[in-house]
Amino acid sequence: QKEVEQNSGPLSVPEGAIASLNCTYSDRGSQSFFWYRQYSGKSPELIMSIYSNGDKEDGRFTAQLNKASQYVSLLIRDSQPSDSATYLCAARRAVGGSQGNLIFGKGTKLSVKP
Amino acid sequence: DTGVSQNPRHKITKRGQNVTFRCDPISEHNRLYWYRQTLGQGPEFLTYFQNEAQLEKSRLLSDRFSAERPKGSFSTLEIQRTEQGDSAMYLCASSLPARGAFFGQGTRLTVV
Numbered sequence: 001q002k003e004v005e006q007n008s009g010p011l012s013v014p015e016g017a018i019a020s021l022n023c024t025y026s027d028r029g030s031q032s033f034f035w036y037r038q039y040s041g042k043s044p045e046l047i048m049s050i051y052s053n054g055d056k057e058d059g060r061f062t063a064q065l066n067k068a069s070q071y072v073s074l075l076i077r078d079s080q081p082s083d084s085a086t087y088l089c090a091a092r093r094a095v096g097g098s099q100g101n102l103i104f105g106k107g108t109k110l111s112v113k114p
Numbered sequence: 115d116t117g118v119s120q121n122p123r124h125k126i127t128k129r130g131q132n133v134t135f136r137c138d139p140i141s142e143h144n145r146l147y148w149y150r151q152t153l154g155q156g157p158e159f160l161t162y163f164q165n166e167a168q169l170e171k172s173r174l175l176s177d178r179f180s181a182e183r184p185k186g187s188f189s190t191l192e193i194q195r196t197e198q199g200d201s202a203m204y205l206c207a208s209s210l211p212a213r214g215a216f217f218g219q220g221t222r223l224t225v226v
Contacts, residue, residue, distance in 0.1 A: 004156075034214040043205055043217040044157065051212075088156050092212070101147060101170055102207075102215055104156035 003027055004091050006105035014113050019076040021087050021108050026070065029094030033065055035074045036088040038107065044088055048074060079112045086110070116140060118218035120206050126224045127196055134192045135221045139208030146189050147215055148181055149205040157205055163189060164211070196225045 004025050013019045025033075032051045036044035050056045050063040050072065062075040072091075076083055086107040093100035119138040127133050139146045144165050149157035160179065161171045165186035178196075183189040193200055203222050207215035 006156075008154075032212060032214075043203075043220045046214040046216060049214045090214075101159055101162045102209075103159060104149075106154070106156045 003093075003103045004089055004105040006087075006089050006108045008106055009109040010111050011108055012111045012113060013079050015079060015081060017079050017112075019079045019083065019110055019112070021074040021076075021089075021110065023072040023074075023089030023105055024070055025072065025089075025091040025103075027091065027093050027103075028067075028070065030091040031094055032092045033063070033072045034090040034092075034102070035061075035063060035072075036090060036104075037083075038086045038088055040085075076110075079110075081112045081114050084110055084112050118206055118208050118216055120204075120218035120221050122221060123219060124222050124224075126226060129198060129225055130195055132192065132194045133196060133223065134190055135204055135206075135223075137189045137191070137206030137208075137218060139188070139206070140216060143208035143210055143216075144186065145209045145211055145215070146183055147207045147209070148189070148191050149207065151203045151205055151220075152201075160191070193223075196223075198225045201225045 035048040038044045048063040050065045056063045060077045064073045086109045088107045089105045090102045121136045147162040148160040151157045163183040178194045181191045203220045205220045207217045209215035
């Protein structure tokens with residue numbers, strides 16, 4: 001079982017709709033979670049961080065964390081064609097009680113159709 | 115520019131040659147990470163440092179790969195006796211200990 005799993009997609013949504021991206025992780029000790037956006041040929045860009053159960057909103061983005069279910073999600077409201085990219089979920093592993101390295105999923109490709 | 119800087123941006127090398135990449139992190143970040151990414155895959159963890167100490171190295175990483183971070187500032191990643199399977203984008207990132215990491219633009223390696 002991979003440590004961080006994402007549906008590879010592609011996920012296609014119409015412009016203006018809500019895009020919902022999901023991620024599960026296997027290490028129960030993971031403490032912090034991140035969403036990155038990666039355009040084709042570019043490096044990943046950090047867009048959201050979440051550290052506690054519940055929702056965290058930043059503009060059109062909402063990250064949701066449920067540690068009991070080991071589940072992280074990202075909602076993008078009012079999706080725009082410029083949101084078309086691959087979205088990577090990452091979990092920071094807990095190592096001996098401290099914060100370890102970042103493990104990434106394979107990413108979900110999102111396509112927003114005009 | 116105060117972001118993560120990687121050099122070179124592109125490297126083409128013949129199989130069997132050694133290559134070295136450099137990463138300059140964001141100055142106040144004490145953590146530095148190396149990842150490798152191939153088409154359609156997420157970044158694959160290689161190794162990371164806290165200050166000058168190498169805290170973890172992927173078990174999947176061949177002995178041909180070595181990384182250093184002297185004085186806890188910039189880092190180098192060396193690949194010895196390159197193979198065609200080493201062709202990938204090599205990404206460096208830096209962070210504060212419990213925060214998200216910021217990536218450089220990457221070094222694209224092509225082994226011919």
